[in-house]
Structure formats: structure tokens, C-alpha cells
Amino acid sequence: MRRNLLGWADLIALLVLAAGFFVPMLTHSVLVYSILNQVFTGVIAAESVWIMLRMNLLSFATPTFMAIGGYTVAIAGEYNVTDAFLMTAASFILPALVAIPLGALVLRLRGTYFVLVTFVLSQIMQLVLFETPSLTGGSNGIAGVPPVTLFGTEMGTNRQVLEFACGLAMLATLITGLLTRWFRQHFAAIEENEILAESLGLVVWRYKxxxxxxxxxxxxLAGYSLVNMLLTAHPSSFDSGTAVDFIAYTIIGGRVSILGPVLGTGALVYATNLFGTHGQYAQGLYGVLILVVVLVARGGIVGTVAALWRRRTS
Amino acid sequence: MTELRVESLAKRFGGLRVFQDISFILPQGGLLGVIGPNGAGKTTLINVISGRQPASAGRVFLGGRDITNKPAHAVSRLGLARSFQQTNTFKTVPVGENIARAIRFGGRGTPAGLDRMLDEFGLTPRLTEISDKLPYGLQKMLGLVMAFATGPAILLLDEPAAGLERAERHNVDTFVDIVRQAGASVLIVEHDMDLIRRMCPRILVLDAGVLLADGSPAEVLARPDVIAAYLGETEDAA
Amino acid sequence: MAEFSQAAIIGVSLGAQYALLALGFTLIFGILGVVNFAHGGFYMLGGYVAYSCVAYAGLPYPLAVLVAVIATGALGWIFELYLLERMVDDHLATLMLTLGLYLVMSTGLLTIFGPLSMEFAFPVKGAMHLGPIYVPRENLIVLAICLTTIAALWLVLYRTDLGRGLRALADDRAIAMAQGLRPKLLFPLAFAIATALAGLTGALVTPILSLSPGVGDPVLATSFLTVILGGLGSLEGAALAAFVVGVVEAFSSVYFGGSIGALVLFVLVLLLLVFRPTGLLGRTVRGA
Structure with a gap:
């Protein structure tokens, strides 16, 4: 059997994101930059939801781990540690380390426990941030985070911030693509028939x-991207409600392919910006779209487009 | 030596007793039939032995090793595989991918006789077909083949002939033959009495969760209590 | 000593509220296998319906509570029958449906009532002095209603045919259906009972605590914590755990202040999952 490291969907996703590097050649609009930054951060976050959805698990833990990554960068910034490579590694590894015992604990139990525990976790993270003012600045957060430095150069301009966010989103997509491609058979088996997979000897909880x-x-990484965009780490950035946003991006975009979280995030972040100052109403739209996807368009945007395409060409 | 030894096994759901005090030994290379009326607890017995559901009491040993209440994947990795009563395959992928997954997840390499099995059931030319598109009988055989593809020492079959056309049932005989030639032992839960009579040298009869009889088909099926408990029912059903 | 007794009474009355929420949540999970993300939404809805009845229709508060119960129960019934029912065997789909409903409900309430807290006060004021202990009357009334409701629910579930049917469905759906129970009728009914309980809690409690579009999330989180602690699907466990959560919360807020209590509770629940994953009174937890 042919085994590629990445599938064509991963490559298209990377190409779509890479287009972000060329946007500064076309426009200097602050609004466009701001929306794109939100999209890049959102794509990274949605990809973390998508990985777990590949195994039928709905994760609300994204903001929790975003907070760990984001605050790691902000606290390092207070000590003037801003090297992009170092902080990228740190913002990835620290949350991953925290996830190891938690995953080993919760994922041996039924999938339902995973949903419940990650939801509670997202609520608890807020309390942790408020209760540890000496480390995280409590309700004030940490302001004035210095911009990243790449090979010793400060990436402080709007354009550089955008390029950095774009790079992080591509890195996240690459990691996601490699992981899901490498364990494709295992994840697909768990998604489709967990009981059968387990009875054939697959150690399901370990892959989860x-x-x-x-x-x-x-x-x-999404937390890093967010803090670098805002130059602030604040509890409200990692509010548990945002977990629902990332889940919505992924489900509405379509869970069948990595293009789902990428395109879903793009479409919904754009739509949310159309609400202008009434952004809080966007969640109602997400709610309606989630209902529509579950009831009539199981593949989300990507799945529906693919199905239509197939019908036209066949 | 890989024998399956079940000692005083019991299963309760809440206050409801599914079975209790089940003891038997399946020696290496052996073939054991389990019969009993619907609701006698046969499927649950397989579920408990294979680690799908926890036991309420008693122990299960595999080759002298205590596997009671070990998770299903661990039991499978130790060499005990099971098939499912309903067709159970990865429906959206091709036949070949289904078998590749079974070999891979089982982690013991391709067992001897697998190719012959695929030929016998006519699956070899259909390896690229999506498994859901196969006729029911072939889906069912694919499920059995997958359990065998993990390379088990012991195989528990949950009604392998259920839902098969009469003409397809000899496939089950062929399957069991190849499995035993590969050196594995088989426990077979079945409603088809002809199949049980012609294949199993020894059978257990389960009724309402207790072990009613244990012996050769000739002697067991002649017992009045077995006839009352079981055969009466199948005639009603027929 | 007075401080201790006061914390105990607050704890018990919090526990009674949590029990109503967690019992409904567990009922839905046990019977339908559905994790109801809209549970906090029905709590909010109960509060807003009661508020609207009092503020706009001029109904007396007890009647407003009754309207809230009926409205949340009816919405639950309709949602189960027309949407959830189609997907009831697909855990992930039902989860997403209830999540979608929750988003629509909370945005709807936000649109109608705005983001600010409502001026919704409990009609009975004042406090009783039992020796050195001071207890607000409103808490006592809410406690009494909650305990009565829990008792009534217990009677329905354990002393009627309907209750036996519901519990049989929760134990083993396949067997229950083989015995002729009709999920088409019992599923919407169970869902409606549970959402009506959430609505009742919202109508009773939001005048004492607060009523704004953000109150659903913490309610949901508390319900989750409670059912994990009690053991998924166990009614007795949910009730017991609710009082544990309420008492721990009350004592920690009296003696430590802030949100340390919630943190401690979460750590305790995680530890419980290590040593006793079935929760206090739960059964099977392994598997899909």
C-alpha cells in the first residue's frame, strides 16, 4: 500500500494558508490583517478540535491548552525571552505535557467522560488564571508582551505579525496532517467502529x-498566535465560550477533511466580522448552522461541496 | 500450551442474573459448541470472556494466565479473538483494508491459511470492493476472517451461521477447519443444530444462565431436560 | 459554630438545586444516552419565562414558576420528538444537536432581553433566626420546593409503572423494547421531565442569584461535575453528589472565599476518576 506523509487535502490546506504571505502585496488594510490574524489563530485552534473529532471525541479543552501556551509566551516575554523557535517549541510542549496524564486518565473511560471533563476543564482554567495573580496577573492578565524575534530581528510590524501567524498556522497544519496521515488507519478504525477495532487488538485509548x-x-500554538496578535495575555481571551466557536468552525467546515477546519474557520470568522460590534450574536448563527449540518448536511461545507462535485462529474 | 479455562464465571446486570457458575475447559486445538435458547446468556458469555463486559464473579484463564476483566484489546493481544453476531466490519473501506487492519491491530503477522480462506469464500477477487457493498453472507464471512486474521490461539464465534443462506453455511465449516489446521481452538455459539451436530465433538447447553449439560451431542441432545429447555423452543420457532 | 451551621444550611440548599439539575441531566443520559448541552439553556429559559410572566404579564410569582415549568417541558418535548429523535443512536450527533440548541437559545435570550442582568427579585424577603443562625426565608422556600420535587420524582420513578418503564429503558434499551416499552412516547417524556426540572430550578433560583444570558455555562459545568462525581447514569449517585458539591462549595466559600472551592472540587473529582472511575454510585464506565 502506498504511504505518503501527507495527503492531497493537507497539501491544499497548506497552499491555501500560504496565500496569506502574499496578502501584504495586495493590501495594507488593517481590517483585512486583523481578520486574517483571527483566521490563522482560529484555524490552529480548530485543527486541535478536528484531531479529536477524527476519533468521535468532542473536545472543549482547546482554550485551556491555548491558555497554557499563550501564558507561557507572555511570562517568557517578561524575562525578555522572545525567540520564535524557542517559544514555538515551548508553547507546543508545555500544554502537551499537561495533556499526558489527563489523557491517560480520561480516555480510558467512555467517550462521554471526555466531553464532560474537557468542558469542566475549560471552566476551571478561568478560575486558575484568576487565582494565580503572581504568575498570570490574575484578572489584569499580562499586558505589553514583547513581539517575537526571528533570528534576532523583532517581528513588530503589522505585516510581520501576520506573516508569523501565517507561519504558525502552516506549522500546525503540517503537524496535524502528519499525525492524522500517520495514524490514518487507526483513527479511521476508531471513528467507524471502536468496538471492533478494540476486539481486533487495537489499544484504542492509547491512540486517543x-x-x-x-x-x-x-x-x-494557537495560544501563542493569539497572544502575539494581541500582545496581551488576558483570561477573557481563553474564555470557555471560545471552545464552542472552534467546535463550530470544525463541524460547520466539515469533519471529513482537514480542509473543513481551514475553510470553516475562514467562512465563520468572516461572517462574524459582518456582525460588526454585535459579535456576541454570531453564536446564534453557529448554533443554527450546527443544527443544519447535523440534520441535513453531515459533511459540513467541505463534505457538501465534495458531494455536489461528485454528482456533477458522475 | 494455550487452553481456555473458565471457572465459576457469573454475570449480573443490576439485579438481573444473566448467567452464573459457568465452568469449562477448552483444550488447545479443541472445538466446543455452546447452545441454548434465546436469552440464555450465550452472547454475554462471549462478551465477558473476551473482556467486552466485566465479570460479576469467577475467573477466566488463558494458558494459565488470569485474563478476567482485562480490557478487550489486551485479551485480543494475548491471543483470544472473537467474532460478532451481527455483521461487523469497517463498512466504508474496501475488503482488503479491513483485513489489513485486522492483521495490523492483531500484531502477530499474517496467519497461515488466510489466503486459502479468502479464496474459499470468494473474497480474493473482491478485495477492492467496499465491504458494505458485499452481499450479507460475505460480509458475515469477512467478519469471521478478520477475527482469524489477528492470529489468535483461541477464537470465540458468536452465531457464525445466523443470517446465512442454507447454501452458504458450509463456509462456516470450512472456516473452522482452516482455523483448526492453523492450530487454534474454537468455541462456537450457534442455533443451527445441524451445524453443531456435524462439527462439534462436545457441546455445552446453557439455559436461563446456568450450565445444563456438558458432553457429546449424542448424549446431551438425548437428555429430557435439554429437550425440554431447548429443542422444544426451536421447534416453536421453526 | 454559627458560621458552621450557616455554611451547612447554604450547602444543603445549594445541593438541593444542583440535585434537581443533575437528576434531569442524568435522566436524559441514562434513558436516551444523550449528553444534554442545552441543560443550562433550559435553566436560563426557566428564569426568563418566570421573569417575563411577573414583569410583563403581572402574574403572581408561583404561577410564573408554573408557566416556566410548562414552557421548558414543552420545548424539551418538541425538541426531542422532532430533532433529537432522528439521531438518538448517534452519540456525537445528539451532542452537537443539543449544543446547537443551546447556542440558539442563549443568543435568542440575549437578543430579546439584552446582555444585562434582569431586576428579578424573589417575592419573599427577610430572614429567620434560629438561635444564632440566620437563614434567608427565600432559601428555605426554595429548599422546601426542591426537596418536595425530588421526593415526587422519586415516587414517580420508583412507585409507578411509568417510572419502572423509564428505569427499564435506562438499564437496557434493547431488553426494555423487546418487552414492549415504547421509546417513541417515553423518550420525549423523559426529556421533557428533565428540561422541566431545569426550568423549575431556573425559575426558583435566578431571582436569588442572578439572571443574565451568561448564567447557563456555570450551571452546565456544575451539572457535569455532579454527574461525574455521582457516576454517569446513576440517579442516586447524582442526588448524593449534588449535596456533596453544594456543601463543599458553601464551606469553601465561607472559609476560604473566592473560587478556591470550585478548584478543589475539580481536583477531587479528577482524583476520584483515578481511583473509582465509576463515580460514587455508578456502574460500567469502560468502552465506547
Whole structure:
């Protein structure tokens, strides 16, 4: 059997994201930059949700691990540690380490426990942030985070911030693609028939835990991207409600392919910006779209487009 | 030596007793039939032995090793595989991928006789077909082949002939023959009495969760209590 | 000593509220196998319906509570029958449906009532002095209603045919259906009972705590914590765990202040999952 490291969907996703590098040649609009930054951060976060959805697990833990990654960067910034490579590694590894015991614990139990525990976790993270002011600045957060430095150069301009976010999103997509491609058979078996997979000898919880650990690392990258965009780490950035946003991006975009979280995030972040200052109403739209996807368009945007395409060409 | 030894095994759901005090030994290379009316606890017995559901009491030993309440994947990795009553395959992928997954997840390499099995059931030319598109009988055989593809020392079959056309049932005989030639022992839960009579040198009869009889088909099926408990029912059903 | 007794009473009355929420949640999970993400939404809805009845329709508060119960129960019934029912065997799909419903409900309430807290006060004021202990009357009334409701629910579930049917469905759906139970009727009913309980809790409690579009999330989190602690699907476990959660929360807020209590509780629940994954009174947890 042919085994490629990446599938064509991964490559298309990388190409779509790489287009972000060329946007500054076309426009200097602050609004466009801002939306794109949100999209890149959202794509990373949604990919962490997507990894777990590959195994039928709905994760609310994304903001929790984003907070760990984001605050790691912000606290390092207070000590003037801003090297991009170092902080990328740190913002990935720390959340992943925290996820190891948690995953080993919860993923041996029924899938339902995973949903419940990650949801509670996202609520608890807020309390942790508020209760540890000496480390995280409590309700004030950490302001004035210095911009990243790449090979000793400060990446402080709007354009550089955008390029860095774009690079992080591509890195996250690459990691996600490699992971899901490498364990494709295992994840697909778990998604389709977990009981059969287990009875054939697959140690299901171990693959779930592996996915969870990598997903946590990727969430950490999203936290890094967010803090670098805002130059602030604040509890409200990692609010448990945002977990629902990332889940919506992924489900509405389509869980069948990595293009789902990428395109879903793009479409919904754009739509949310159309609400202008009434962004809080966007969740109602997400709710309606989730209902629609579950009831009539199981493949989300990507799945539906693919099905239509197939019908036209066949 | 890999024998399966079940000692005073019991299973309760809440207050409901599914079975209790089940003891038997399946020697290496042996073939054991288990019969009993619907609701006698046969499937649950397989579920408990294979680690799908926890036991309420008693122990299960595999080659002298205590496997009671070990998770299903661990039991499978130790060499005890099971098939399912309903067709159970990865429906959205081709036949070949189904078998590749079974070999891979089992982790013991391709067992001897697998190719012959695929030929016998006519699956070899259909390896690229999506398993859901196969006729029911072939899906069912694929499920059995997958259990064998993990390379087990012991195989528990849950009604392998159920749902098969009469003409297809000899496939089950062929399957069991190849499995035993590979050196594995087989426990077979079945409703088809002809199949049980012609294949099994020894059978257990389960009724309402207790072991009613244990012996050769000729002697067991002649016992009045077995006839009352079991054969009466199948005639009703027929 | 007075401080201790006061914390105990607050704890018990919190526990009674949590029990109503967690019992409904567990009922839905046990019978339908559905994790109801909209549970906090029905709590909110109960609060807003009761508020609207009092503020706009001028109904007396007890009647407003009754309307809230009926409205949340009816919405639960309709949602189960027309949407959830189609997907009831697909755990992930039902999860997403209830999540979608929750988003629609909370945005709807936000649109109608705005983001600010409502001026919704409990009609009975004042406090009783039992020796040195001071207990607000409103808490006592809520406690009494909650305990009565729990008792009534217990009677329905354990002393009627309907209850036996519901519990049989929760134990083993296949066997129960083989015995002629009709999930087409019992599923929506169970869901409606559970959402009505959430609505009742919301109508009773939001005047004492607060009523704003954000109150659903913490309610949901507390329900989750409670059912994990009690053991998924166990009614007795949920009730017991609710009082544990309520008492721990009350004592920690009296003696430590802030949100340390919630943190401690979460750590305790995680530890429990290590040593006793079935929760206090739960059964099977392994597998899909």
C-alpha cells in the first residue's frame, strides 16, 4: 500500500494558508490583517478540535491548552525571552505535557467522560488564571508582551505579525496532517467502529491519548498566535465560550477533511466580522448552522461541496 | 500450551442474573459448541470472556494466565479473538483494508491459511470492493476472517451461521477447519443444530444462565431436560 | 459554630438545586444516552419565562414558576420528538444537536432581553433566626420546593409503572423494547421531565442569584461535575453528589472565599476518576 506523509487535502490546506504571505502585496488594510490574524489563530485552534473529532471525541479543552501556551509566551516575554523557535517549541510542549496524564486518565473511560471533563476543564482554567495573580496577573492578565524575534530581528510590524501567524498556522497544519496521515488507519478504525477495532487488538485509548496530546500542543500554538496578535495575555481571551466557536468552525467546515477546519474557520470568522460590534450574536448563527449540518448536511461545507462535485462529474 | 479455562464465571446486570457458575475447559486445538435458547446468556458469555463486559464473579484463564476483566484489546493481544453476531466490519473501506487492519491491530503477522480462506469464500477477487457493498453472507464471512486474521490461539464465534443462506453455511465449516489446521481452538455459539451436530465433538447447553449439560451431542441432545429447555423452543420457532 | 451551621444550611440548599439539575441531566443520559448541552439553556429559559410572566404579564410569582415549568417541558418535548429523535443512536450527533440548541437559545435570550442582568427579585424577603443562625426565608422556600420535587420524582420513578418503564429503558434499551416499552412516547417524556426540572430550578433560583444570558455555562459545568462525581447514569449517585458539591462549595466559600472551592472540587473529582472511575454510585464506565 502506498504511504505518503501527507495527503492531497493537507497539501491544499497548506497552499491555501500560504496565500496569506502574499496578502501584504495586495493590501495594507488593517481590517483585512486583523481578520486574517483571527483566521490563522482560529484555524490552529480548530485543527486541535478536528484531531479529536477524527476519533468521535468532542473536545472543549482547546482554550485551556491555548491558555497554557499563550501564558507561557507572555511570562517568557517578561524575562525578555522572545525567540520564535524557542517559544514555538515551548508553547507546543508545555500544554502537551499537561495533556499526558489527563489523557491517560480520561480516555480510558467512555467517550462521554471526555466531553464532560474537557468542558469542566475549560471552566476551571478561568478560575486558575484568576487565582494565580503572581504568575498570570490574575484578572489584569499580562499586558505589553514583547513581539517575537526571528533570528534576532523583532517581528513588530503589522505585516510581520501576520506573516508569523501565517507561519504558525502552516506549522500546525503540517503537524496535524502528519499525525492524522500517520495514524490514518487507526483513527479511521476508531471513528467507524471502536468496538471492533478494540476486539481486533487495537489499544484504542492509547491512540486517543496520543491524539489528545498533539491536539493540546497545537492548541498551545494557537495560544501563542493569539497572544502575539494581541500582545496581551488576558483570561477573557481563553474564555470557555471560545471552545464552542472552534467546535463550530470544525463541524460547520466539515469533519471529513482537514480542509473543513481551514475553510470553516475562514467562512465563520468572516461572517462574524459582518456582525460588526454585535459579535456576541454570531453564536446564534453557529448554533443554527450546527443544527443544519447535523440534520441535513453531515459533511459540513467541505463534505457538501465534495458531494455536489461528485454528482456533477458522475 | 494455550487452553481456555473458565471457572465459576457469573454475570449480573443490576439485579438481573444473566448467567452464573459457568465452568469449562477448552483444550488447545479443541472445538466446543455452546447452545441454548434465546436469552440464555450465550452472547454475554462471549462478551465477558473476551473482556467486552466485566465479570460479576469467577475467573477466566488463558494458558494459565488470569485474563478476567482485562480490557478487550489486551485479551485480543494475548491471543483470544472473537467474532460478532451481527455483521461487523469497517463498512466504508474496501475488503482488503479491513483485513489489513485486522492483521495490523492483531500484531502477530499474517496467519497461515488466510489466503486459502479468502479464496474459499470468494473474497480474493473482491478485495477492492467496499465491504458494505458485499452481499450479507460475505460480509458475515469477512467478519469471521478478520477475527482469524489477528492470529489468535483461541477464537470465540458468536452465531457464525445466523443470517446465512442454507447454501452458504458450509463456509462456516470450512472456516473452522482452516482455523483448526492453523492450530487454534474454537468455541462456537450457534442455533443451527445441524451445524453443531456435524462439527462439534462436545457441546455445552446453557439455559436461563446456568450450565445444563456438558458432553457429546449424542448424549446431551438425548437428555429430557435439554429437550425440554431447548429443542422444544426451536421447534416453536421453526 | 454559627458560621458552621450557616455554611451547612447554604450547602444543603445549594445541593438541593444542583440535585434537581443533575437528576434531569442524568435522566436524559441514562434513558436516551444523550449528553444534554442545552441543560443550562433550559435553566436560563426557566428564569426568563418566570421573569417575563411577573414583569410583563403581572402574574403572581408561583404561577410564573408554573408557566416556566410548562414552557421548558414543552420545548424539551418538541425538541426531542422532532430533532433529537432522528439521531438518538448517534452519540456525537445528539451532542452537537443539543449544543446547537443551546447556542440558539442563549443568543435568542440575549437578543430579546439584552446582555444585562434582569431586576428579578424573589417575592419573599427577610430572614429567620434560629438561635444564632440566620437563614434567608427565600432559601428555605426554595429548599422546601426542591426537596418536595425530588421526593415526587422519586415516587414517580420508583412507585409507578411509568417510572419502572423509564428505569427499564435506562438499564437496557434493547431488553426494555423487546418487552414492549415504547421509546417513541417515553423518550420525549423523559426529556421533557428533565428540561422541566431545569426550568423549575431556573425559575426558583435566578431571582436569588442572578439572571443574565451568561448564567447557563456555570450551571452546565456544575451539572457535569455532579454527574461525574455521582457516576454517569446513576440517579442516586447524582442526588448524593449534588449535596456533596453544594456543601463543599458553601464551606469553601465561607472559609476560604473566592473560587478556591470550585478548584478543589475539580481536583477531587479528577482524583476520584483515578481511583473509582465509576463515580460514587455508578456502574460500567469502560468502552465506547
Amino acid at each position: 491519548a496520543m491524539g489528545f496530546v498533539v491536539a493540546a500542543g497545537i492548541s498551545g
